Amino acid sequence: QVQLVESGGGLVQAGDSLRLSCAASGRTFSSYAGGWFRQGPGKEREFVAAISWRGVNEFYADSVKGRFTISKDNAKNTVYLEMNSLRPEDTAVYYCAQRSLAFVGGSSIETDYGYWGQGTQVTVSS
8 A cells, every 4th residue: 555644744933944755655756757736715726846767867846946956866766846935925834745657757646646645734934
């Protein structure tokens, strides 16, 4: 059984940093691309960042480019999202996801991901 478990969310002030972690069990991230999505209050879930299965290609939503960094540690079977210069509009539940297909790049399309975590809340106060 595949499980993705996010951690690292919390309440911070604008300008602060947080690092989210997504630990996988039952399926290794070393063969699969990972992604982060978020859903703000009253909003649709949206793409944040993705990383290829090799961990060398990344891409980001324009709203977080230059502030957020996605990475993966295959030895720990974990994907991370480093978030700097947080803004109140970054407030959301953050979800990590793992692509269904092996040995492909990341994607901004939700249906390309077959496995999802339960989400972790990030709240940024002004």
